[in-house]
Amino acid sequence: MGKAFFPRLAAQGILSNRRFYFPYLLTVIGTVAGYYNICAIASDSGIALMRGAAYVSALAQIGVFITGAFALLFLFYTNSFLMKRRTRELGLYNILGMGKGHIALILLFESLYVALIGIGGGLCAGVLLHKAATLFLHRLLGLEVPFGFEVSVPALTSAVVLFLVILGLALLHNLRRISLANPIALLHSDSMGEREPKTKWVLAILGVLSLGGGYAIALNTRDSMEALAFYFVAVILVIIGTYCLFTAVSIVVLKLLRRNKRFYYKTSHFIGISGMLYRMKQNAVGLANICILSTMVLVMLSGTLSLYLGTQDTVDRQAPSDLVITVSYFPEESAGPDVAALRERVRGRVKALGQSVTSMEGNYICDFSAGGQNGQYALD
Numbered sequence: 001m002g003k004a005f006f007p008r009l010a011a012q013g014i015l016s017n018r019r020f021y022f023p024y025l026l027t028v029i030g031t032v033a034g035y036y037n038i039c040a041i042a043s044d045s046g047i048a049l050m051r052g053a054a055y056v057s058a059l060a061q062i063g064v065f066i067t068g069a070f071a072l073l074f075l076f077y078t079n080s081f082l083m084k085r086r087t088r089e090l091g092l093y094n095i096l097g098m099g100k101g102h103i104a105l106i107l108l109f110e111s112l113y114v115a116l117i118g119i120g121g122g123l124c125a126g127v128l129l130h131k132a133a134t135l136f137l138h139r140l141l142g143l144e145v146p147f148g149f150e151v152s153v154p155a156l157t158s159a160v161v162l163f164l165v166i167l168g169l170a171l172l173h174n175l176r177r178i179s180l181a182n183p184i185a186l187l188h189s190d191s192m193g194e195r196e197p198k199t200k201w202v203l204a205i206l207g208v209l210s211l212g213g214g215y216a217i218a219l220n221t222r223d224s225m226e227a228l229a230f231y232f233v234a235v236i237l238v239i240i241g242t243y244c245l246f247t248a249v250s251i252v253v254l255k256l257l258r259r260n261k262r263f264y265y266k267t268s269h270f271i272g273i274s275g276m277l278y279r280m281k282q283n284a285v286g287l288a289n290i291c292i293l294s295t296m297v298l299v300m301l302s303g304t305l306s307l308y309l310g311t312q313d314t315v316d317r318q319a320p321s322d323l324v325i326t327v328s329y330f331p332e333e334s335a336g337p338d339v340a341a342l343r344e345r346v347r348g349r350v351k352a353l354g355q356s357v358t359s360m361e362g363n364y365i366c367d368f369s370a371g372g373q374n375g376q377y378a379l380d
Contacts, residue, residue: 032122207244
């Protein structure tokens with residue numbers, strides 16, 4: 001076999017299975033682009049110029065962690081979906097005389113092609129999306145945004161390393177499945193019946209506790225600072241609970257319903273519960289991904305819309321007056337400002353600017369210091 005045989009066979013395998021590989025490549029590109037955007041925001045030097053930079057940076061870093069963890073789960077699921085559709089092809093290679101080492105080389109080159117197209121395309125899309133997001137933020141706020149158009153080297157490095165690791169782990173998982181599988185079983189995998197899913201009580205209990213804990217935090221948190229601190233804890237708990245809910249809790253519930261003979265042995269229940277057991281085994285992770293992604297979109301849209309529409313109310317609460325004038329004086333040095341003359345001066349200045357004064361309030365604030373020794377204090 002020539003040196004170009006396996007790379008060419010791998011490319012041919014991707015092209016012949018393009019209806020499966022095309023969605024997989026789009027998934028990799030989209031996930032890389034999203035992760036790069038989060039990393040670029042988290043590592044942008046403009047964050048230091050923002051008000052509350054420490055909070056923004058901390059939230060961005062947590063977002064990077066959650067996005068990376070979700071990318072790992074999502075890409076492993078899509079890779080598993082892809083490999084299930086290719087088991088017969090790989091089994092045929094083995095039957096025709098290829099050793100498992102040769103099949104491993106084909107999978108290795110396919111993974112290299114996926115990494116090159118997926119990571120490269122994702123980074124290009126991520127750079128463009130980062131610029132578009134910055135311009136949109138500038139137009140939305142109507143203020144000078146401290147984020148500049150720059151290709152973030154730390155974000156590039158982080159994205160490349162993370163997704164090379166994820167694709168490498170997926171490749172190792174595929175190689176392990178191929179090495180343990182029987183060639184005949186691979187060839188007839190499409191015609192083999194599904195085994196009944198096992199009851200996973202540990203995952204079911206973990207899912208109920210995680211989901212309950214996440215919603216308990218969301219319902220019982222009232223203070224805004226507490227909400228900011230516990231938000232990502234609740235998010236992680238809900239993500240874990242959602243995966244466990246679909247993969248384990250659903251199976252437990254369906255098997256408990258099957259044990260109830262009065263309920264199960266009815267025409268309307270028997271076929272539905274039996275079919276759902278096997279459907280949940282095949283599609284549980286996919287349904288969990290859909291739920292999590294849909295929830296993320298809803299939270300992002302509702303949160304962004306609430307913040308944008310509530311901007312004016314927040315400004316009104318924090319700065320109820322359009323103009324604040326502070327006049328300082330020392331009682332021992334002067335008798336204080338002429339308040340009436342000051343009011344007239346302010347009205348005249350505002351009128352010169354083409355505006356009018358609707359209300360004007362004044363307050364006196366007294367500042368003093370005190371010093372003490374041996375329990376005795378005296379005002380300065």
